[in-house]
Amino acid sequence: MVRMDTPDAVMARIAQGQELAVTGDREGARRIFEEVWDALAGPGDDTPDPLHVVTLAHYLADVQTDPAEELRWDLRALAAADSLTDDRARQHHSSLRVAGFYPSLHLNVAAAHHALGQSSEARHHLDRAAQSCEHLPENRYGRTIRGAVERLRAELDADAVGPQGQSEHRAQHR
Template structure:
């Protein structure tokens, strides 16, 4: 069993919200996540746990109906990951490594940017996701994220093909 025993009520509440989301109750999940977020924001600045923030923001993004709100939460999750340590993550689950969070986080930011029509930003974050994907395990989750990265790359390339460097005739056509 990889899960370590803990009494982390915040992670338990986030887990309940994720269960609502999986069951199709996105509105209920958003409401519960908003309550948890309010409690986190009310806590003193130095006591906010980056694991709570990254996890909550990641799941909150998934239940948004507005792509701009989804992006806002995805960026919040990405920023929080920068403050998270392996030690803290592993106190929640011994198998966690923060580096393995980045492919999914960048993938989500890329997808939200693409939904908003921000192709260069989407491509930037998708490239980061691909660069970080070597941190993913060779398992079902890792394969799912790698597959999603490849599919989103394909979608972006269909929408806005990359013009090869030195192809000035083709560049001139797009001016």
């Protein structure tokens, strides 16, 4: 889990959900994430904080069982990143830069398209992920994302599509 420089109750609640997801309690994580989402998207004139939206949608995608729902949340996370600023990201943690979000976000969108048998869309987002990998740090996280990009590219190149148009082997992109 990322150390927070400043307290943020929404991010702390998202982190609680992510802890459940990591331990295998996807349903528990989904409940927490949906509770937070309902609070963010509730009535009111306030536009939700893009950092909250990108983080929550990114993690909500990970706990979906339906690839179409996963894609819907992945696209929501990607759209939210477009309105996120480096200043806001750094308020959460001083090391964060929005450009560093895009490799993982595009990779997840590509993997979801691939799972749905949408190779052209998958390749488009995978190319975007690969292009934005230059913004990743040279650490374990950066190596993980770069490796996942390479694995998904190999899957797409092998055209490993199963009977229902879903990938036989989902990319290990998380």
